[in-house]
Structure formats: structure tokens, C-alpha cells
Amino acid sequence: xxxxxxxxxxxxxxxxxxxxxxxxxxxxxxxxxxxxxxxxxxxxxxxxxxxxxxxxxxxxxxxxxxxxxxxxxxxxxxxxxxxxxxxxxxxxxxxxxxxxxxxxxxxxxxxxxxxxxxxxxxxxxxxxxxxxxxxxxxxxxxxxxxxxxxxxxxxxxxxxxxxxxxxxxxxxxxxxxxxxxxxxxxxxxxxxxxxxxxxxxxxxxxxxxxxxxxxxxxxxxxxxxxxxxxxxxxxxxxxxxxxxxxxxxxxxxxxxxxxxxxxxxxxxxxxxxxxxxxxxxxxxxxxxxxxxxxxxxxxxxxxxx
Numbered sequence: 001x002x003x004x005x006x007x008x009x010x011x012x013x014x015x016x017x018x019x020x021x022x023x024x025x026x027x028x029x030x031x032x033x034x035x036x037x038x039x040x041x042x043x044x045x046x047x048x049x050x051x052x053x054x055x056x057x058x059x060x061x062x063x064x065x066x067x068x069x070x071x072x073x074x075x076x077x078x079x080x081x082x083x084x085x086x087x088x089x090x091x092x093x094x095x096x097x098x099x100x101x102x103x104x105x106x107x108x109x110x111x112x113x114x115x116x117x118x119x120x121x122x123x124x125x126x127x128x129x130x131x132x133x134x135x136x137x138x139x140x141x142x143x144x145x146x147x148x149x150x151x152x153x154x155x156x157x158x159x160x161x162x163x164x165x166x167x168x169x170x171x172x173x174x175x176x177x178x179x180x181x182x183x184x185x186x187x188x189x190x191x192x193x194x195x196x197x198x199x200x201x202x203x204x205x206x207x208x209x210x211x212x213x214x215x216x217x218x219x220x221x222x223x224x225x226x227x228x229x230x231x232x233x234x235x236x237x238x239x240x241x242x243x244x245x246x247x248x249x250x251x252x253x254x255x256x257x258x259x260x261x262x263x264x265x266x267x268x269x270x271x272x273x274x275x276x277x278x279x280x281x282x283x284x285x286x287x288x289x290x291x292x293x294x295x296x297x298x299x300x301x302x303x304x305x
Contacts, residue, residue: 055228057104060097062090063239064200064232068208068225074216077304083192084303086208088200089113089121098127106131107191110182112138112175112203114145123196131194134185136178140167141202143259160258161265164202168269171206172277172284179210180289186211187298199239201229201262206270214285214296215304219271226267233260 055066065088069081085106092098109131111123123133139145146163186193195211197203209222233239239260274284285291291299 056232057100059090059100060093062088064088064229065090066228068212071212071217071221071225073304074300077300079212079215079217080303080305084211085192085194086200086204087194087196089123089196089198092125092127101125102127102129105192106194108185108189109133109194109196110207111135112178112197112207114139114142117142117144117198134181136181138171138175138178138203140170140174141197144198155255160255161263165265165269167202168266169273171270172273175203175206176288179207182207183289183291187295199260205229205262209267210285210289213281214291214299216300223264223267226262227264230261236260
């Protein structure tokens with residue numbers, strides 16, 4: 001796989017993006033030509049495989065803040081671009097960032113980082129309407145801890161991918177409480193929800209996948225959304241500076257693409273373990289995360305249209 005490019009299906013990624021409260025200014029913030037795209041109530045925009053920027057928001061020190069709208073969901077509906085978000089840790093540096101964030105109407109942030117990660121980069125968006133921040137720690141996927149454990153040793157070829165795959169297999173067991181709380185809050189609250197971890201690709205990636213699954217999005221589309229993180233971190237040097245500060249193992253950066261990318265095998269490992277635990281991902285949502293038919297219907301009313 002070329003870590004600098006993610007080859008996405010042009011068929012899958014030509015979804016209509018429906019964001020009822022989004023504006024042409026929001027499109028401009030995403031790096032999109034607002035003159036050629038409409039995004040007002042009752043209108044749609046097109047997202048092509050060649051323009052992944054349509055999903056991303058340019059917040060300071062963050063490479064992976066994006067919406068999850070426009071995906072085909074249950075009952076012929078689509079996920080809402082103005083209600084569902086996923087992200088790495090971010091900062092609001094200046095009025096433009098603050099205004100951009102406030103327009104998203106995010107009322108709940110689910111922070112899956114460990115306490116030491118929060119200490120290094122606290123999350124406290126200085127906005128007029130403070131979202132509720134739910135600190136729901138998940139240890140699996142804490143790559144910073146793994147790099148620290150290496151103590152200056154360059155990992156063997158393939159070691160990072162093996163370790164990451166193991167983490168994804170551990171996550172369904174470790175994250176039950178965190179993800180169950182997330183779903184309870186999403187069901188009970190109004191406004192938008194943001195799932196977040198350090199890089200926004202592993203712990204929050206699985207949270208995003210579970211939300212989309214609960215809304216009736218297909219496995220293939222969920223996997224494509226997951227793989228957008230590899231596209232987000234195609235610039236490995238920039239990613240290292242933003243998330244690690246300095247390279248932890250000297251000047252050799254050849255293996256660092258493994259740290260910041262994702263593979264389809266990761267989400268496959270998570271799903272396989274969930275199926276071992278409950279028989280299928282659908283039953284995992286029901287038996288371990290507490291999603292009933294009634295709660296799913298509530299989620300679909302809020303987060304699809």
C-alpha cells in the first residue's frame with residue numbers, strides 16, 4: 001500500500017452530502033469552492049474520490065477533523081454532516097478557529113485518550129457554548145506509550161502493524177464501558193457529537209465505525225471512512241511534528257508511516273473480536289453496548305435524514 005495515497009472507490013465516495021445547518025462559508029473552510037457547490041436546506045453537494053478535502057475542517061494543529069455526513073444509512077436515509085464528527089486532538093487558535101467550531105453545533109465531545117495524553121495536550125475549547133466533554137479512556141491504541149516503550153530502539157519491520165492489529169483485537173473488550181457511555185449520551189442529548197483521540201484514527205475510528213453501523217451504514221462504507229485517516233496523514237513529517245513534537249528515535253523516519261496510517265486489517269480485527277464475543281457486530285452493539293431497537297431508532301432520527 002502506498003501510504004502517501006489512499007485509492008478510494010469513486011462509486012462509494014460520490015455520496016450526496018446533506019448538512020441542513022451548514023453554510024457556504026463552512027464549505028470554504030473545508031477548502032471547497034462554495035460557488036460550485038450548494039449546501040443549504042433541501043440541497044445537496046457531491047463528494048468525489050479525488051476531493052477528500054470535502055470532509056475535513058482546517059483546525060490548528062489538527063490533520064484529521066472531519067464530518068461523517070452523507071453516507072447511505074438505514075431506511076433510505078443518509079447520515080447528517082451537521083451532527084456527526086470525528087477528530088484528532090485540536091486547538092482553537094484565534095477567532096477564525098473559534099467561529100468555525102461554534103458553527104458545528106457540537107454539544108458532546110467523547111475523548112478516548114488516557115490521562116497522560118490529556119495532560120500533555122488538554123482539551124478545553126474556549127467557546128461561548130461549552131460542549132460537554134466526556135473523558136472515556138481507552139488504553140488500546142495509545143501509540144505514544146508504545147513509542148516510549150521502545151526506548152530509542154527502531155522497531156523491526158512489520159512490528160508496528162502487528163502491535164496495532166493486536167490493539168484493535170483488544171479494543172472490543174477494553175472499550176465496552178467507554179463506547180456504551182458514548183451511545184447513551186448520543187441518545188439522550190441534542191446537537192452534534194464529536195469522537196476524539198490523539199490522532200483521531202484508532203480509538204475514535206472504532207467509535208465512528210460503531211456509530212455508523214448503528215445507523216445502518218454498510219461495512220464497506222464504514223471501512224472507506226476509516227481509511228480516510230491514511231489520506232489525512234499522508235504527510236508523515238508534518239504529522240510527527242504535530243503529534244510527537246520531535247522524532248523520538250533519531251533521524252530515521254522510514255518506519256513512521258506505519259505509526260500514522262491505518263490498514264483495512266485493523267478494522268477487520270476489531271470486527272472479528274466483536275463477532276467472537278457476541279456472534280456478530282450487530283449483536284455486539286445490542287448485547288455489550290446496550291443498543292435496543294428503540295435506541296437505534298432514536299439515534300437514526302437524530303443523526304440521519
